[in-house]
Amino acid sequence: MAASLLEVRDLHLWRGSLHVLRGLSFEACAGDVLVLEGANGSGKTSLLRVLAGLLWPEAGEVRWEGQALDDDRAALGRRVSFLGHEQGLHADLTPAENAMFATQLRRRCAADEVREALAQVGMADTDRPTRALSAGQRRRVAMARVLLAKAPVWLLDEPWTHLDASGVRLCQDLIEAHAAHGGLVVLSAHYGVDFKSTRLRRLGLS
Amino acid sequence: MAASLLEVRDLHLWRGSLHVLRGLSFEACAGDVLVLEGANGSGKTSLLRVLAGLLWPEAGEVRWEGQALDDDRAALGRRVSFLGHEQGLHADLTPAENAMFATQLRRRCAADEVREALAQVGMADTDRPTRALSAGQRRRVAMARVLLAKAPVWLLDEPWTHLDASGVRLCQDLIEAHAAHGGLVVLSAHYGVDFKSTRLRRLGLS
Amino acid sequence: MTRLTWFYRLASPPTSYATAGRLLPWFAVPAFLLLAVGLYGGLVLAPKDYQQGDAFRIIYVHAPSAWLSLLGYSVLGVSAGIGLIWRMKLAHALAAAVAPIGASFTFLCLVTGALWGRPMWGAYWAWDARLTSELILLFMYLGYLALRSSYDDLQRADRASAVLALVGLVNVPIIHFSVNWWNSLHQGSTVLRAGGPAMPAAMLIPLLESFAGFTLLFAAIACIRLQAEILNRERRPTWWMDSAIKGVPHD
Amino acid sequence: MSTAVTSLPAVMALVFARECRLAFRRWSQLAQPVVFFLMVTTLFPLALSPEPALLRSIGPGVVWVAAVLASLLALESLFKTDWDDGTLEQWALSDQPLAMLLLAKVAAHWCLSGVPLALCAPVVGYALGLPMSALGTLMGALALGSAVLSLLGAVGAALTLGSRRGSVLLALMVLPLAMPVLIFGARATDLAMNGDAPDAGLWLLAAGLIAAISLVPLALGAAVRVSFE
Amino acid sequence: MSTAVTSLPAVMALVFARECRLAFRRWSQLAQPVVFFLMVTTLFPLALSPEPALLRSIGPGVVWVAAVLASLLALESLFKTDWDDGTLEQWALSDQPLAMLLLAKVAAHWCLSGVPLALCAPVVGYALGLPMSALGTLMGALALGSAVLSLLGAVGAALTLGSRRGSVLLALMVLPLAMPVLIFGARATDLAMNGDAPDAGLWLLAAGLIAAISLVPLALGAAVRVSFE
């Protein structure tokens, strides 16, 4: 197995006066699908945000390929694609515009590619602004954004929120494929993580 | 069986240029749990909002106990408790303050009652403002609000979004109990509607 | 990094809490002595001003508070900057501790100035440069405090308000300079000016004493408030219970 | 499932109390409109000239313009949070008339921003050199005027909620309605400053307020309902 | 998975283009600051007396105060939507420096609100009776000044993101910082009106703009990052 891509050592995080993560340590390698499990409020979102460099832990360290988080933010940005509880889509832009813009922040990208990714998540020909989409449709567009980023690491916070059964299956397949191609996926989920995969690993938070 | 509490006749709804509901008709009685099923974008949210009087259908009629929607808005308000994709909680108020306020808009209510309802959804002693809660914790508070309203009809749009397994079970039990006490529940969901109940009825949207 | 260990040790909550406690008497006692002597000398012993009569005595409060209003903002800005750049909680705590004190002295300067203006200029307020810039300084303090109080979480409040304090720090001289350019009728500098102070010794010495006294008073209040801020920020406050019992901090 | 329904006045008091609680949670929010008002008035001597004579002659105008701006600025986001998080939806679904709940919210807003504004107006007026005799009129006129402005501004704020086409058009139509308030208010202050009786202006403001209270809630309710669709 | 990374200028241009597209999609927001500016300047002749001599003497000051407040109003929601929907998070996670992306956004905002404001200033100035010779200076000074104001205001807007906001809080933080701009700008216009050379004020504004461009992005980046926590 390859050297670990992500290494977390003795992580401590407080949110307000709440000690949410108490000395968490784990590793993950390229090709893993790491599922964060835990009851509501156990710190899944918080952990994902720490991994993405959006929250600062009080103690402990997070290393991506051996590099500490704050060493090189740009490298972190190149490496990670993040999908939080919010979609990161502007309500006044169409799905294609949203996906195009988010992708171009990272790399050159043609309109065809965007169209293809949107088709993959079943949102091919919607040119309404995002505000006129249903909750699940928005989530699908956000997933297309993650696909398009072509980042090796995906951090997904409850990716199948609002998705219907076929949408969940679709996302599971995408995740499988990404891991099979040597990507790392860290996701939190309350259901739908029983799909067959040799790569699935679970991390319980409490 | 009692006379139908809710009657929908030949409902047509456009959203923008999209003909979302095309001549929908159904009835529901006190004691029913009516599950709206359908893929993303099939019109579940739209239908629930029509039932709540927040959206106006272009054609067809919605009757609550035989009364058309626009006859008496106050009666509709007394009858229905609505939980949408948004929680309806102010980020700067604590769960108790939020629940208390929402309930008092409808009826007199003691602090004890609120505390009890919050305990029921597992959010007993959180006195942080709602903005400092996790996604699932917020959803639980919103569910407590629905409980407290003591309205005969519950309209719930994907009530278990963000909830963990125990939260989903809890909500299912609450819904069961409400129906058993002669309430009507109309909900949309993509999963978790396989619970045992003689009262469960499904309505497929496409 | 090893050379900085003393620095981080000092910055650890138990040590800084104890240090502030130890410094407090060294500030407080001379402060009261100097203020007693200075204010007595200024308000009672010093001769009447030949132009302004007794009204001039307000300078013994007014001028030191003007000085402390600026000093306060400088301390605020610098420590906020340190806190932001080196992620140092102690510096944030100091900034939070100093802000209300600085704001109070700014307010005091405005009030004493207004009271003085009435006999001197015939009105409590005039749109003069220094008055206006002092008023703007008060607004800056209020903006800082308002921003702090709009956050629930201390850590976030610290960092957000530190950004504001830093931007403000860069702006203080610009505001001062621009307002001066705009207009001036306020009394010129009498103490800090080229060619030495233009004031008889009997007036000057109490003034200097009260400058020093108020400054030390400022430091003493800052120590007390700093201790409170440190405790406020501490997630595991057991050490201070220990130190309260044993009298020795351990880290 | 019968429950004791709360009466309309009680519910309005509730909304009012909620707004106050949100404002009072932090002292700073309460002080803010006042400080803002003071600050805007400070802008004028800085931008014009500090000559007392000139300042005195434009004093009433400056106070009024600053007051209008202060109310408008504070109103901009009056309904935004409650709309975003679905609270307004809940209000619309309660069994109380939405219009009255919104009216209570606007009233709270006025008490928390308009009233402090009126209360500190004498200080500002003094700093700008208005004579003592005019300060009472200034205060009264501002209290009335800011109430009318809050009501009108609330309609504008509600219209911009759902980002419907044309909402701006309507918002722009609301603003000109604020002009008469300004004219009557400033005129009354001006008259008082010169020792004349300012009654006419004050009566007109009071009449405007009554008209606004009776008409605005309907418009508010309609505007908010439209925003849900 | 190597991909062609876009260069920083290209990405900034992208952000700029996105803002413009959004603005034109919602022309309402585009027109708002200008309309506000026009309105505020009309308020004055109404609130004061319409004597030409008085109006002329306060003209530059009025235009400047109105401009400062109009930019402030427009800035309130500069980052709000992008913050709420998680877009800013995505920016922070791209491999481009967040500070520069934010700078591009502010630049777009200035082009869409500050520039129109400067362009319509001569009309307003003319209406207030400023001599033709001063209108050019007014326009130039406003263009420079509104750029500085946009930058300062953006820091304020970013700082209120994670907090319980109030538009007044923004004003409270930003207005004191804006005073020098107001003073220099109004003074330059005043000088030009009296036939003197307004260079000093304009140079100072330009210097302020350069200083702001070099320092503000850092503050902006830091402020936005704090808001994520």
Ligand code: HEM
């Ligand atoms: C509200 C009104 C006033 C305010 C805000 C105010 C503000 C200030 C400030 C900021 C300073 C320190 C400035 C510096 O050192 O450069 C100062 C110093 C001083 N002020 Fe005032 N002032 C006010 C009214 C007055 C009045 C009415 C007088 C007397 C005519 C006065 C006399 C002085 C003197 C003598 C100093 C000490 C100057 C020195 O030694 O450097 N002030 N004031």
Ligand SMILES: Nc1ncnc2c1ncn2[C@@H]1O[C@H](COP(=O)(O)OP(=O)(O)OP(=O)(O)O)[C@@H](O)[C@H]1O
């Ligand atoms: N800003 C905050 N201030 C204080 N506490 C917070 C804040 N945000 C979250 N928390 C608390 O931190 C804990 C972890 O929150 P987090 O959002 O990480 O949970 P989660 O595992 O994602 O839960 P969920 O499944 O509900 O999304 C929760 O108990 C929450 O109440």
Ligand SMILES: Nc1ncnc2c1ncn2[C@@H]1O[C@H](COP(=O)(O)OP(=O)(O)OP(=O)(O)O)[C@@H](O)[C@H]1O
């Ligand atoms: N404001 C709007 N304007 C135009 N079309 C809209 C608008 N809102 C929703 N739609 C469209 O109407 C259809 C129904 O949307 P609705 O939100 O009711 O779906 P839903 O069944 O709730 O889906 P989901 O499971 O994703 O929540 C969708 O195709 C959506 O794109």
Ligand SMILES: [Mg+2]
């Ligand atoms: Mg979560």
Ligand SMILES: [Mg+2]
């Ligand atoms: Mg839906």
